[in-house]
Amino acid sequence: MDARSSLQNRTPRKRRKMQRVTMMDVAKLAQVSPSTVSLYLRKPAAVSPAAGQEIARAISTLGYVPNLVAGGLAAASSKVVSIIVPSIRNAFFAETVSTLQSELAAEGLQVILGHSEYGEDQEEALVRTALAWAPAAVVLTGLSHNAETRKLLRASGVPVVEMWEIGGEPIDMAVGFSHPQVGASAARHLLSKGRRRVAFLGARMQEDHRAAKRASGFVEEARRAAEPASCEIVNHPGAATVEAGSLLLNRALQQIPDLDGIACSNDLIALGALFECQRQGIAVPDNIAVVGFGDLDFSASCIPSLTTIRPSGDLIGKEVARLILAGIHGEQPPAASRIIDTGHVLIERRST
Amino acid sequence: MDARSSLQNRTPRKRRKMQRVTMMDVAKLAQVSPSTVSLYLRKPAAVSPAAGQEIARAISTLGYVPNLVAGGLAAASSKVVSIIVPSIRNAFFAETVSTLQSELAAEGLQVILGHSEYGEDQEEALVRTALAWAPAAVVLTGLSHNAETRKLLRASGVPVVEMWEIGGEPIDMAVGFSHPQVGASAARHLLSKGRRRVAFLGARMQEDHRAAKRASGFVEEARRAAEPASCEIVNHPGAATVEAGSLLLNRALQQIPDLDGIACSNDLIALGALFECQRQGIAVPDNIAVVGFGDLDFSASCIPSLTTIRPSGDLIGKEVARLILAGIHGEQPPAASRIIDTGHVLIERRST
DNA sequence: AAGAAGGATCGTAGCGCTATTATAGCCGCA
DNA sequence: TGCGGCTATAATAGCGCTACGATCCTTCTT
Numbered sequence: 001m002d003a004r005s006s007l008q009n010r011t012p013r014k015r016r017k018m019q020r021v022t023m024m025d026v027a028k029l030a031q032v033s034p035s036t037v038s039l040y041l042r043k044p045a046a047v048s049p050a051a052g053q054e055i056a057r058a059i060s061t062l063g064y065v066p067n068l069v070a071g072g073l074a075a076a077s078s079k080v081v082s083i084i085v086p087s088i089r090n091a092f093f094a095e096t097v098s099t100l101q102s103e104l105a106a107e108g109l110q111v112i113l114g115h116s117e118y119g120e121d122q123e124e125a126l127v128r129t130a131l132a133w134a135p136a137a138v139v140l141t142g143l144s145h146n147a148e149t150r151k152l153l154r155a156s157g158v159p160v161v162e163m164w165e166i167g168g169e170p171i172d173m174a175v176g177f178s179h180p181q182v183g184a185s186a187a188r189h190l191l192s193k194g195r196r197r198v199a200f201l202g203a204r205m206q207e208d209h210r211a212a213k214r215a216s217g218f219v220e221e222a223r224r225a226a227e228p229a230s231c232e233i234v235n236h237p238g239a240a241t242v243e244a245g246s247l248l249l250n251r252a253l254q255q256i257p258d259l260d261g262i263a264c265s266n267d268l269i270a271l272g273a274l275f276e277c278q279r280q281g282i283a284v285p286d287n288i289a290v291v292g293f294g295d296l297d298f299s300a301s302c303i304p305s306l307t308t309i310r311p312s313g314d315l316i317g318k319e320v321a322r323l324i325l326a327g328i329h330g331e332q333p334p335a336a337s338r339i340i341d342t343g344h345v346l347i348e349r350r351s352t
Numbered sequence: 353m354d355a356r357s358s359l360q361n362r363t364p365r366k367r368r369k370m371q372r373v374t375m376m377d378v379a380k381l382a383q384v385s386p387s388t389v390s391l392y393l394r395k396p397a398a399v400s401p402a403a404g405q406e407i408a409r410a411i412s413t414l415g416y417v418p419n420l421v422a423g424g425l426a427a428a429s430s431k432v433v434s435i436i437v438p439s440i441r442n443a444f445f446a447e448t449v450s451t452l453q454s455e456l457a458a459e460g461l462q463v464i465l466g467h468s469e470y471g472e473d474q475e476e477a478l479v480r481t482a483l484a485w486a487p488a489a490v491v492l493t494g495l496s497h498n499a500e501t502r503k504l505l506r507a508s509g510v511p512v513v514e515m516w517e518i519g520g521e522p523i524d525m526a527v528g529f530s531h532p533q534v535g536a537s538a539a540r541h542l543l544s545k546g547r548r549r550v551a552f553l554g555a556r557m558q559e560d561h562r563a564a565k566r567a568s569g570f571v572e573e574a575r576r577a578a579e580p581a582s583c584e585i586v587n588h589p590g591a592a593t594v595e596a597g598s599l600l601l602n603r604a605l606q607q608i609p610d611l612d613g614i615a616c617s618n619d620l621i622a623l624g625a626l627f628e629c630q631r632q633g634i635a636v637p638d639n640i641a642v643v644g645f646g647d648l649d650f651s652a653s654c655i656p657s658l659t660t661i662r663p664s665g666d667l668i669g670k671e672v673a674r675l676i677l678a679g680i681h682g683e684q685p686p687a688a689s690r691i692i693d694t695g696h697v698l699i700e701r702r703s704t
Numbered sequence: 705a706a707g708a709a710g711g712a713t714c715g716t717a718g719c720g721c722t723a724t725t726a727t728a729g730c731c732g733c734a
Numbered sequence: 735t736g737c738g739g740c741t742a743t744a745a746t747a748g749c750g751c752t753a754c755g756a757t758c759c760t761t762c763t764t
């Protein structure tokens with residue numbers, strides 16, 4: 001009896017189905033099968049014009065919005081790219097993310113954003129949730145990640161692009177430039193201007209490995225020159241802000257009283273240093289030459305205009321997008337083009 | 353025969369299933385049913401400690417990562433919040449998005465980002481894809497949207513928060529402040545400093561309705577004062593940059609040669625104006641007083657330090673997060689608290 | 705006229721998970 | 735001893751869509 005009863009008194013399982021217009025509704029209204037609607041949505045050219053019009057009409061009268069969650073599950077590939085940056089407040093990354101987002105949106109890809117605050121464990125957690133979305137690709141910042149993060153990503157089989165840094169072994173693909181070389185360029189420039197008592201002003205360099213690499217590239221180049229310069233690194237533990245720049249300049253002056261050139265890990269720091277010079281009546285570039293990094297919004301217009309190194313956040317974003325889209329379109333880039341050097345440009349202005 | 357044959361020669365439909373560790377694998381290894389694994393993942397307290405440990409072990413040995421796409425489909429609510437801002441390059445929004453992202457991540461919500469570039473049709477497209485993710489909430493910037501966007505959002509039943517502006521009829525909830533009042537505060541401040549020939553410098557005000565509202569609030573207040581000031585609005589069609597600030601100051605000086613006070617729609621513009629004053633030997637605040645908007649990174653440290661109005665992008669982010677999380681936890685906020693005024697603060701510094 | 709070839713359309717089995725119901729095991733109390 | 739009332743676990747039916755074949759029409763050959 002029990003077996004029978006369990007079949008008989010089965011109430012129609014009510015599921016809380018979100019009341020949403022589904023593809024089925026569209027199909028019914030357009031008098032075609034759901035498959036045809038799906039096909040129309042993915043490749044409109046594959047269905048007859050007549051059916052296409054009917055479907056289009058149905059979609060618009062019903063206000064149908066496809067459910068990408070369902071689609072992603074069925075297709076085993078969600079139309080999502082997960083981007084993890086240290087901080088979106090940082091103008092560098094804001095620029096890259098912005099470009100990347102535009103480029104990817106043009107192909108129907110969504111961007112999921114996470115920020116790690118320069119913490120590797122936080123990054124690991126972000127990667128974990130990122131992978132939970134079965135993303136079409138994961139974009140990370142820099143080449144330093146903890147072992148677990150690398151393992152997770154490798155195991156996932158998802159395309160991975162590391163951006164804003166090259167010069168190490170990427171997990172999969174990398175787009176960026178060499179930070180030691182940026183430091184070296186700054187050093188060479190200051191040396192070429194006859195500066196011999198220089199400093200590198202950076203912030204948060206315990207966590208920001210890329211800034212630290214710019215610093216060490218700077219020091220190395222400054223010291224191995226024909227006429228080497230005396231050289232210090234000054235670090236501010238907090239974020240790279242204008243105020244930090246002012247503080248750092250003062251600390252540098254304490255360490256090297258006859259300082260005649262500085263390179264900054266960020267234009268904001270450079271701007272702070274410029275302001276501090278102005279406050280203290282130090283002439284720029286006559287007494288101290290200043291080189292920044294980032295070529296931010298204000299760098300061309302400040303007083304004096306700032307010599308800086310432009311890393312091209314835009315270009316990085318474009319190249320990352322290109323790699324991702326190529327991968328989605330099934331092109332396997334040759335091993336050689338899996339690492340893209342976007343280079344850097346030193347823009348000489350009045351501050352040196 | 354056909355009916356039979358169609359049944360007989362049915363080949364086992366091979367589906368390209370992503371080769372991924374599934375919950376089923378975990379269940380098998382832990383010797384429990386998939387339901388128990390699911391339950392454990394959602395409310396660990398509901399399964400026995402023994403089973404829990406077994407499951408945890410299985411998860412870690414297999415390196416299982418739950419598939420949120422499948423989960424979202426089954427649960428009819430994806431753990432995603434879609435945020436649409438005009439531009440992530442804008443420091444205001446970067447700050448809000450950053451805060452929002454942190455607050456939401458703490459509760460396991462992901463942020464999907466889109467930027468509209470101040471275009472209402474582009475915004476509509478973004479809303480459309482946003483809704484396709486069946487998000488837990490949608491966050492928009494400002495109260496100006498086209499009719500279709502409003503319709504889509506209303507029809508979807510998804511919680512909607514409009515941020516960075518109040519003073520109109522929100523679609524659902526709003527967190528922000530009154531832009532006309534910001535303009536009025538700036539005007540009152542300049543008037544209080546005895547300025548009577550003032551201008552408002554803004555950028556992109558055809559598209560950026562909020563900036564336009566700050567401008568009109570400014571003008572209105574300046575003109576209705578006891579001793580009204582002569583007042584102009586100067587607009588730059590391009591983005592709000594430092595360079596635009598320099599250009600705008602010059603244009604303002606052309607229009608009002610004896611200009612003695614300016615309010616800027618953005619601190620970047622104000623900074624550009626400060627630089628231009630310095631270049632031209634115009635004393636700030638003696639000749640011209642400058643009020644900015646945004647209290648950006650450099651505003652406290654520039655020369656002279658900038659009097660500005662702080663809108664608290666942070667606070668907006670926090671409040672938006674609070675509303676969203678309350679909604680997810682099932683609390684229906686009373687109608688009164690569906691509009692939150694985060695206010696604004698005028699910070700007086702040396703430039704006025 | 706019969707069949708081949710090709711394009712459009714349809715039917716259906718999952719994608720991996722959660723919500724819901726069903727069931728088994730256990731305790732306490734009459 | 736037996737029966738409610740628990741709690742912990744299992745079974746099952748989808749969520750809405752896409753991929754894969756299968757099927758149904760045309761049109762073109764010979």
